[in-house]
Amino acid sequence: MIEASQFKKMVSLFVIGTSLILLPSMLASKAKQDAWISSIVGMIVGLVLVGIYYALGRLFPGKTLVEYSKEILGKWLGTIVSFLWFTYAFILTVLVLRNLGDFLTSSMFPETPIQAIHIVYLCIVVIGVRYGISNIARTVDIFFPLVIILLIVFVSLLLHDIEFDRLQPMLAKGIQPVLQAAYPYIGFPFAELVLLLMIYPKVKRTKEAGKSLLTGTLFGGLVLFVITLLSLLVLGAENTASELYPSFRLAKKIQIGEFIQRVEVIMAVIWFITIFVKLVICFYISVQSLSQTLNLPDYRSLVLPLGMILYAVAYFIVPNISYLISFDAKVWPLYALTIGLVLPLLLLGVAIIKK
Amino acid sequence: MWSVLLILAVGMAIIMIDVPTLRRNKSRKELWAFSVLLIGGVALNIVVGLGVEVPSPLELIKIIYGPIVR
Numbered sequence: 001m002i003e004a005s006q007f008k009k010m011v012s013l014f015v016i017g018t019s020l021i022l023l024p025s026m027l028a029s030k031a032k033q034d035a036w037i038s039s040i041v042g043m044i045v046g047l048v049l050v051g052i053y054y055a056l057g058r059l060f061p062g063k064t065l066v067e068y069s070k071e072i073l074g075k076w077l078g079t080i081v082s083f084l085w086f087t088y089a090f091i092l093t094v095l096v097l098r099n100l101g102d103f104l105t106s107s108m109f110p111e112t113p114i115q116a117i118h119i120v121y122l123c124i125v126v127i128g129v130r131y132g133i134s135n136i137a138r139t140v141d142i143f144f145p146l147v148i149i150l151l152i153v154f155v156s157l158l159l160h161d162i163e164f165d166r167l168q169p170m171l172a173k174g175i176q177p178v179l180q181a182a183y184p185y186i187g188f189p190f191a192e193l194v195l196l197l198m199i200y201p202k203v204k205r206t207k208e209a210g211k212s213l214l215t216g217t218l219f220g221g222l223v224l225f226v227i228t229l230l231s232l233l234v235l236g237a238e239n240t241a242s243e244l245y246p247s248f249r250l251a252k253k254i255q256i257g258e259f260i261q262r263v264e265v266i267m268a269v270i271w272f273i274t275i276f277v278k279l280v281i282c283f284y285i286s287v288q289s290l291s292q293t294l295n296l297p298d299y300r301s302l303v304l305p306l307g308m309i310l311y312a313v314a315y316f317i318v319p320n321i322s323y324l325i326s327f328d329a330k331v332w333p334l335y336a337l338t339i340g341l342v343l344p345l346l347l348l349g350v351a352i353i354k355k
Numbered sequence: 356m357w358s359v360l361l362i363l364a365v366g367m368a369i370i371m372i373d374v375p376t377l378r379r380n381k382s383r384k385e386l387w388a389f390s391v392l393l394i395g396g397v398a399l400n401i402v403v404g405l406g407v408e409v410p411s412p413l414e415l416i417k418i419i420y421g422p423i424v425r
Contacts, residue, residue, distance in 0.1 A: 091412065091413075091416075094412075290388075291388070294388055295384070296382070296384060296385050296388060297380075297385065298380075298385065301377055301385055301388075301389045302392060304369040304373060304393075305393040305395075306392055306396070308392075308396030308397065308400060309392065309395055311396075311400065312402075312403050313399070313412065315403050316403060316409045316411055317413060318413070327417070330424050331416055331417050331420050331424055334423060334424065
């Protein structure tokens, strides 16, 4: 059992997760200097999605997503849909691990093989998942203030590099590029929040869980908005769009006198934490959803074998980085929205008709 | 060769960690799921370790959504 406040922190770190470092260039590549508007649009749609999940969670208090999928759709169809939740969670876990590996090998450890980074990180994650959700929640409790403090330090160190001219001209090409940029942002990370319905019933008071889900998403979205805006204000739209990891580039800009420079590690630390939280939650959800799909009494025995599969798949999931970028832009939003919008709406519709 | 031995050793270690509890709980279904996943995991790691090119699972999603994506 976890507290509503812990759930809120989990949700915000989950939203910030990998997006913190990948989002600005994703948005700026289409919307240019209007990327900050896209991030607001995406957040609003994201909150609407979360509203759907909230409604689902409230209809079935005390039950997980997989459990009520089976209850609503019957044994066979329910099992198929539950398996879809599992595959989505698992692929997400693999991609998050791979993102971390790609980031570290390309920016900080160029000589280290990616598998070495994967195995070290995966070991921590596997241990975390084996200890269970209340332990994960307590870890989040410790890490959350650290992330906030580091983010505040990071933002305040950059304040004197800001130039508001970089946001001009506003909406030069109309609203369309802004919406086009917001579309993948809705799938990543907001549609992924549907998976948190697996943790939702573990929160002590269900009524507060819904509120935590909404406020957590809002907070995460605001942090992403600030980072996107800051990237545009400091680096400019062109540079933000051409960088793969703009917030990391942003951190390299920090230079105050001769003393404070090369502090990009601050950004890396923030990212280690947020990605750890996202990875641990995603992996917990994968294991949990698989064990509930198969009607097993305990999930713990599946953690190590599934971790082994995860390690292998993370190695061959993306042949190269340009494959991932084109996949993320074209196919992933569709997949994410099928799982994160169509399926929950379907469940909600059938549940309401049945009642 | 070494990588295969290492992978098998990791698989053995996982068996030693998990199987005693599973047998004590007498949960046949759980033991089945555990074995299938572990065999899959060891096999997959060996295949990757030997340098065989495995197609990405993302290709499957690409094929499914292929007609919609331009």
